[in-house]
Amino acid sequence: MANQTNTTGTVHHLRRMATVWVILSVIGDILFSIFVAPHVPPGRLTETAAKDQTDFNILFEMALPVLFGVWIYLAYALYVWGDKRNKNAAFSGEAARTNMKTQVWWMVITSVTVLFLAGFGTWALVVDHGSGGGQGPNPAFAPAGGLKAETAALLGKATWSPGSTNVLPVQVIGQQWKFTYRYPTFGGFESSQLILPANTTIAFNVTSLDVIHSFWAYELGVKADANPQVNDVAFTTTKNPGSFMVRCSELCGIWHGSMFNSGQVESQTAFENWATTTEAANAANTALLPAFAWTYVPDANGADGGYYPTNDPYSTVETYGSKQPS
Amino acid sequence: MTISDERSSEVTGPVSGHPHETRKLSWTQRPGLLSQNLLTAIVLGVIGYLIGHWFGNYLSSGYDYISNSGQNSIANTLALAFGVVGWLGGIGALNYPFAKLFGVDGLEEESPVDNWTKYFRYSLDHKVVGLQYVVGVLLFMFTGGLLAMAIRTELLNPTTHYFSPDTYIKIVSEHGTIMMMMATSIIVGPLGNYFVPLMIGSRRMAFPRIEALSFWIFTAGYMVIFSALPYGGFPTGWTGYAPLQTQSGPGMVSYLLGFAVIGTGMILAGFNQAVTIINYRAPGMTWSRVPVFVWSILATAALLTLATPVLFAGGLFGLLDKTVQTAFYVNEHGGNAYLWQNLFWFFGHPEVYIMALPGFGIAGELLPVFCRRPLFAYKISSAGMIGVALLSFFVWQHHLFQSGINPDMRPLFMLTTELISIPTGFIYLVGMGTLYRAKIRFELPMLFVLALFFNFLIGGVTGVFLSDVPVNVTVHGGFFVLSHFHYTIMGGLLFAFMAGLYFWLPKMTGRMMNKKIGKVHFWLMFVFFNLTFFPMFIIGLLGQPRRVFTYATNLQGLNDFSSISAYILGFSFLVFFYNLVYSLWLKPEIAPANPWESLGLEWQTATPIPSYNFERIPVIMTEPYRYSEEGAPTYADFGTKDAPDSSTPTKA
Numbered sequence: 001m002a003n004q005t006n007t008t009g010t011v012h013h014l015r016r017m018a019t020v021w022v023i024l025s026v027i028g029d030i031l032f033s034i035f036v037a038p039h040v041p042p043g044r045l046t047e048t049a050a051k052d053q054t055d056f057n058i059l060f061e062m063a064l065p066v067l068f069g070v071w072i073y074l075a076y077a078l079y080v081w082g083d084k085r086n087k088n089a090a091f092s093g094e095a096a097r098t099n100m101k102t103q104v105w106w107m108v109i110t111s112v113t114v115l116f117l118a119g120f121g122t123w124a125l126v127v128d129h130g131s132g133g134g135q136g137p138n139p140a141f142a143p144a145g146g147l148k149a150e151t152a153a154l155l156g157k158a159t160w161s162p163g164s165t166n167v168l169p170v171q172v173i174g175q176q177w178k179f180t181y182r183y184p185t186f187g188g189f190e191s192s193q194l195i196l197p198a199n200t201t202i203a204f205n206v207t208s209l210d211v212i213h214s215f216w217a218y219e220l221g222v223k224a225d226a227n228p229q230v231n232d233v234a235f236t237t238t239k240n241p242g243s244f245m246v247r248c249s250e251l252c253g254i255w256h257g258s259m260f261n262s263g264q265v266e267s268q269t270a271f272e273n274w275a276t277t278t279e280a281a282n283a284a285n286t287a288l289l290p291a292f293a294w295t296y297v298p299d300a301n302g303a304d305g306g307y308y309p310t311n312d313p314y315s316t317v318e319t320y321g322s323k324q325p326s
Numbered sequence: 327m328t329i330s331d332e333r334s335s336e337v338t339g340p341v342s343g344h345p346h347e348t349r350k351l352s353w354t355q356r357p358g359l360l361s362q363n364l365l366t367a368i369v370l371g372v373i374g375y376l377i378g379h380w381f382g383n384y385l386s387s388g389y390d391y392i393s394n395s396g397q398n399s400i401a402n403t404l405a406l407a408f409g410v411v412g413w414l415g416g417i418g419a420l421n422y423p424f425a426k427l428f429g430v431d432g433l434e435e436e437s438p439v440d441n442w443t444k445y446f447r448y449s450l451d452h453k454v455v456g457l458q459y460v461v462g463v464l465l466f467m468f469t470g471g472l473l474a475m476a477i478r479t480e481l482l483n484p485t486t487h488y489f490s491p492d493t494y495i496k497i498v499s500e501h502g503t504i505m506m507m508m509a510t511s512i513i514v515g516p517l518g519n520y521f522v523p524l525m526i527g528s529r530r531m532a533f534p535r536i537e538a539l540s541f542w543i544f545t546a547g548y549m550v551i552f553s554a555l556p557y558g559g560f561p562t563g564w565t566g567y568a569p570l571q572t573q574s575g576p577g578m579v580s581y582l583l584g585f586a587v588i589g590t591g592m593i594l595a596g597f598n599q600a601v602t603i604i605n606y607r608a609p610g611m612t613w614s615r616v617p618v619f620v621w622s623i624l625a626t627a628a629l630l631t632l633a634t635p636v637l638f639a640g641g642l643f644g645l646l647d648k649t650v651q652t653a654f655y656v657n658e659h660g661g662n663a664y665l666w667q668n669l670f671w672f673f674g675h676p677e678v679y680i681m682a683l684p685g686f687g688i689a690g691e692l693l694p695v696f697c698r699r700p701l702f703a704y705k706i707s708s709a710g711m712i713g714v715a716l717l718s719f720f721v722w723q724h725h726l727f728q729s730g731i732n733p734d735m736r737p738l739f740m741l742t743t744e745l746i747s748i749p750t751g752f753i754y755l756v757g758m759g760t761l762y763r764a765k766i767r768f769e770l771p772m773l774f775v776l777a778l779f780f781n782f783l784i785g786g787v788t789g790v791f792l793s794d795v796p797v798n799v800t801v802h803g804g805f806f807v808l809s810h811f812h813y814t815i816m817g818g819l820l821f822a823f824m825a826g827l828y829f830w831l832p833k834m835t836g837r838m839m840n841k842k843i844g845k846v847h848f849w850l851m852f853v854f855f856n857l858t859f860f861p862m863f864i865i866g867l868l869g870q871p872r873r874v875f876t877y878a879t880n881l882q883g884l885n886d887f888s889s890i891s892a893y894i895l896g897f898s899f900l901v902f903f904y905n906l907v908y909s910l911w912l913k914p915e916i917a918p919a920n921p922w923e924s925l926g927l928e929w930q931t932a933t934p935i936p937s938y939n940f941e942r943i944p945v946i947m948t949e950p951y952r953y954s955e956e957g958a959p960t961y962a963d964f965g966t967k968d969a970p971d972s973s974t975p976t977k978a
Binding site: 135225249 | 491561562567569570573574657658664700701702705706729730734737740741744745748751752754759761762764765766767768779780787794796797798799802803804867868875877878955
């Protein structure tokens with residue numbers, strides 16, 4: 001069997017491999033989707049995370065047949081065409097050197113796969129409002145009301161209450177080596193705890209005071225680099241209450257490894273209670289903080305707020321001290 | 327056009343010596359400068375370092391000190407720069423340019439002594455430079471590997487620490503930088519320099535002095551990068567992101583200057599390879615008859631020459647920021663930290679393919695030899711390598727998907743990144759097509775090539791996950807990425823390098839590598855490479871960021887598994903070194919002239935290869951790799967009756 005060298009034998013080789021390949025791929029994909037897919041990170045705590053998980057699973061179910069295809073081919077080839085079993089194989093010159101049909105099919109299949117993946121990724125990115133990734137100061141894939149909430153936050157006019165459909169802006173300030181969270185909707189108080197309301201679209205505004213950090217809210221499916229002098233916006237929509245981890249995922253110096261804390265998604269009323277209580281408790285401190293702004297420049301006098309006059313991250317940041325722009 | 331004249335006379339005219347015949351001069355006849363060697367390089371390097379340090383302090387004393395270090399960054403920079411110049415002067419790299427500058431003619435810088443000392447000198451013989459590179463990259467790799475062992479040791483336990491966080495991050499940074507810079511040269515340097523001229527039927531490289539210079543710059547760059555450790559290291563990882571870069575101490579100077587120095591060597595090596603391949607091919611070697619390894623080196627050379635200058639510029643900007651207080655990367659002063667990220671990755675992504683393409687080349691070169699059949703779809707394989715090289719310039723922002731710039735460009739960079747898998751897929755088509763109905767010989771080099779196809783597949787497929795922006799949110803900056811690029815670079819390039827070494831060392835040294843020890847090495851390396859890095863995909867998905875000294879306690883099991891596998895992986899390299907010592911010195915076994923029955927031109931030369939390579943320049947008669955083809959013409963005509971028979975070997 002292994003020494004078949006006529007043309008019918010050639011067909012059989014591929015047919016055998018294809019049979020094993022189809023069977024294993026189907027089994028593999030089914031097993032994956034039943035046993036692994038529901039547990040794939042980042043979980044389903046938010047809409048974003050759920051969609052990221054689905055994307056990962058679709059990619060994996062496409063990747064598995066590719067892996068199996070090559071592995072089965074390699075295993076089959078090495079087993080059947082080792083020189084000891086296959087002493088008498090002869091090659092008919094030109095035919096062994098190339099095969100136009102194979103080449104064309106290979107290119108067509110890989111191109112279609114790749115174009116499908118790129119199209120699918122783009123679709124997922126757009127419908128998922130940037131998929132939880134940092135989009136810079138001028139987000140291209142903002143959800144409805146997202147940009148409005150951003151402007152309102154800067155002007156001190158952002159509002160949110162249980163049951164409202166408003167987007168909740170939350171500022172994330174990275175510094176060596178901790179994250180601080182600021183809530184412009186509630187008087188701009190600062191907290192080292194990240195508490196979020198359930199069933200709400202959140203606009204994270206990520207910035208840094210010193211070097212580049214990356215705000216990685218693992219279970220939320222959010223990751224945005226914290227650049228000094230830059231406002232990096234990422235959107236996500238929370239679902240049910242639950243806890244999540246926050247880590248720094250961009251090397252930021254010696255204690256990068258221990259720059260993490262945990263956060264909580266709570267029910268809307270619980271969140272409002274916490275936020276209003278904390279706002280009141282911190283009123284004295286908040287009065288000393290610089291006004292809410294997209295970026296902060298630490299200097300000898302504390303921290304000045306900064307913003308981009310034209311929303312262009314490459315433009316010069318303007319600082320406005322304690323006075324907010326109108 | 328002197329090149330073509332020379333070549334045609336070499337083919338048709340009588341043989342009368344060759345351009346580089348060594349002159350027998352006695353010690354006293356030699357001009358003093360000609361006895362330069364490694365020792366003089368070290369001495370002048372140290373003197374240069376001291377002068378530079380003094381000069382820097384003289385220039386800027388009391389003016390610019392790195393905060394909290396008591397060190398003057400200008401003095402540090404000039405010390406290292408002058409040290410590099412001293413090193414190059416000491417080895418003799420500057421003799422010829424200076425001789426020309428001052429109108430002195432006829433100065434030969436090549437050592438006339440043809441003994442072992444030539445390996446410690448500035449040699450114009452591409453085979454000597456090739457062997458120097460072998461030792462150089464192995465040393466480089468060994469250093470980086472030791473640091474990797476230290477990293478895995480620290481990650482054995484999330485709470486008990488073997489190093490301080492400070493030391494740990496410096497080890498990580500040094501490991502990454504050393505390995506990346508080593509990997510740019512690991513195949514182009516040793517095997518490219520040694521075998522490209524042989525494979526294209528040339529007597530030399532186009533620019534032998536530049537070739538030697540690129541090696542000695544490479545070694546200087548290694549020492550400059552390594553000098554970061556005695557300077558206190560740098561905490562930025564190999565990516566060196568500003569403003570952390572601007573913030574960090576004197577070790578950063580070594581990193582930035584080291585990139586500039588090694589970058590210079592890479593640009594020179596790239597130019598030299600490209601010019602050699604384009605202009606020095608033997609008559610009859612049309613583009614469709616060039617061995618695929620040479621194609622891969624040509625594609626790599628294009629990347630080396632076009633991408634590396636960007637790194638060079640980026641490094642110099644960083645140096646200026648650190649020394650004379652410019653603000654290229656300082657947002658607060660009108661600069662932009664994104665500039666570094668863009669410059670770095672505009673180099674950094676082609677760099678990834680600088681490290682992948684030569685591996686593909688070796689795979690394509692070795693497969694036909696061990697499959698005893700022609701390479702399947704030869705043109706597709708070279709098209710694939712050129713396609714990868716071209717596309718690699720258009721993907722760099724996928725490293726910045728979460729950085730906050732250009733959100734509207736993400737679909738484009740996702741598309742270009744995924745498009746790269748089409749030409750990469752060509753390499754798999756070629757590989758799998760060549761295996762089809764072959765007569766596979768499971769020799770050591772073949773095992774490593776097969777392992778490359780296995781590993782690189784995992785590396786490539788996970789690359790598609792990373793290129794998908796929604797999935798990238800979870801996997802960016804974590805152990806998933808780390809595992810992905812170790813699968814492509816270590817699993818691809820390093821396995822290819824090992825395949826190349828086992829394949830070509832018999833030609834380079836005249837000794838066969840021991841097959842039994844080699845098999846132990848292969849299986850240990852292959853199995854424990856996968857056991858080390860595969861768990862890291864899971865570790866990354868479970869939320870462990872890169873470059874951390876501590877992690878969630880529930881990940882300790884996986885991390886320990888990975889660490890212990892890494893130790894055995896490290897041990898497999900000791901087996902390799904033992905094999906080198908065993909096969910070359912302890913129990914040397916003389917290699918047959920053509921142990922693998924290859925049709926390649928490099929195997930048709932005499933062993934040891936004469937310094938002029940070919941008695942007569944061969945004329946290439948047909949396509950390469952026509953194994954087992956009935957009635958195939960011989961690959962090359964050497965024009966001599968007693969030339970080694972390069973016709974199709976009889977059936978194995």
